[in-house]
Amino acid sequence: MRVIIAYFTIFIVSLSFLVITDVVTGMQLSEALDVLKESFDVFAPGEYWIIGLLVLFPILLVIAMKFKKNPN
Template sequence: MVMDTLLRRKIYGNGGDSKMRMVVAYITIFLLSIAFLIATDMLTGMDLTTAVEILKESFSVTTREENMVIVILLLLPLLIPFVTYMRGRRKKTGSLRNPD
């Protein structure tokens, strides 16, 4: 019974590993999307600095409210792993505060 549980943890990992994989996958997809946009501009004949300037220009014309929405949407996938981490920490210690 114990060996079976250990083998399952080794094969499937514990819950924290899958959350971290989700975060890494999200960041990887985000970076690949940015790289794809830059590569597409470079294939059309632009140099690297021009392609990066186009990305910067698209975000420089947004309003403060639009920037807040962009930041919230970028941080939203990180919320679930953070909440899971905090719940696990609370279960281990009993609370988030350390008694003095």
């Protein structure tokens, strides 16, 4: 469970760092969020599947380790 929490904490801190960097350079918050959103708009549908799998991979590893410990 700690791995999942650490994983999402790092993800949120990274996105926050990107937005804060844009705000500090003089952008408005709405513009900084638009830049963040536009960076994900350029992906093709197949790339969204890959990103989804990469996001779920640590969670699936933790679940697999839980089941491996308790075979019941």
